[in-house]
Amino acid sequence: MTRLFEPTGCKVDLSTGAMANATGSYQKRFRDLDGLYADAAAFEAMRATWGERIVYEVCEFRPTELSGDLIFGITSMQPGKVGDEYFMTRGHIHKQADRPEIYYGQKGHGLMLMESPEGEVRIVTVDAQTVCYVPPFWIHRSINVGDDELVMLFCYPADSGQDYEIIARSGGMRSRVVAGDGGWKEVDNPDWRPRDAELISALYGQRSRTVPA
Ligand SMILES: O=P(O)(O)OC[C@H]1O[C@H](O)[C@H](O)[C@@H](O)[C@@H]1O
Numbered sequence: 578m579t580r581l582f583e584p585t586g587c588k589v590d591l592s593t594g595a596m597a598n599a600t601g602s603y604q605k606r607f608r609d610l611d612g613l614y615a616d617a618a619a620f621e622a623m624r625a626t627w628g629e630r631i632v633y634e635v636c637e638f639r640p641t642e643l644s645g646d647l648i649f650g651i652t653s654m655q656p657g658k659v660g661d662e663y664f665m666t667r668g669h670i671h672k673q674a675d676r677p678e679i680y681y682g683q684k685g686h687g688l689m690l691m692e693s694p695e696g697e698v699r700i701v702t703v704d705a706q707t708v709c710y711v712p713p714f715w716i717h718r719s720i721n722v723g724d725d726e727l728v729m730l731f732c733y734p735a736d737s738g739q740d741y742e743i744i745a746r747s748g749g750m751r752s753r754v755v756a757g758d759g760g761w762k763e764v765d766n767p768d769w770r771p772r773d774a775e776l777i778s779a780l781y782g783q784r785s786r787t788v789p790a
């Protein structure tokens with residue numbers, strides 16, 4: 578008999594963001610996130626109290642990394658700000674840039690900040706019971722704009738991979754999300770630099786879709 582991957586159920590604990598039967602997890606502590614935020618002085622001032630604390634945690638189920646398979650898991654992020662900028666993930670584009678992703682809000686108030694290779698920006702709210710579709714080719718980063726922990730399920734093709742350098746090379750994402758009057762607001766990142774035509778076409782050149790007959 579062909580030995581298939583064993584079907585698996587993964588119970589999620591919303592209070593901790595832990596997922597049963599996870600195959601892996603990682604934590605990003607405050608000190609790991611140096612350089613992510615606009616206000617370097619505010620970051621340094623928080624380092625003494627926040628340095629070792631976990632800002633976000635990813636708990637995942639990764640059956641294989643073969644095309645056609647899926648990786649899924651839970652991201653949970655603490656509430657907080659560095660200066661006026663909300664806590665966020667590092668953000669990435671998929672190494673196979675044409676691979677999409679789905680997020681499903683479980684708890685809290687989040688945003689998905691997305692940027693196309695040419696620098697178009699989109700923001701989708703990810704509250705509890707909101708599904709967010711990140712289409713192929715969009716750089717994506719999640720942001721906790723609430724006062725509570727943000728907990729989201731994610732799911733993406735197992736052969737996607739992550740490229741984190743794309744954001745650093747452009748001087749950050751084009752927009753930042755900061756506290757505004759009674760909520761969040763999007764502001765321009767003055768350090769952002771457009772990607773050159775060569776990089777843009779290399780990204781789009783990765784499209785590997787087979788068109789059904
Ligand atoms: O990988 P980061 O940008 O730090 O974000 C943390 C995690 O966010 C989401 O949950 C993605 O699906 C994960 O692939 C990612 O690892």
Ligand SMILES: [Fe+2]
Nearest residue numbers: 669678717733
């Ligand atoms: Fe992703």
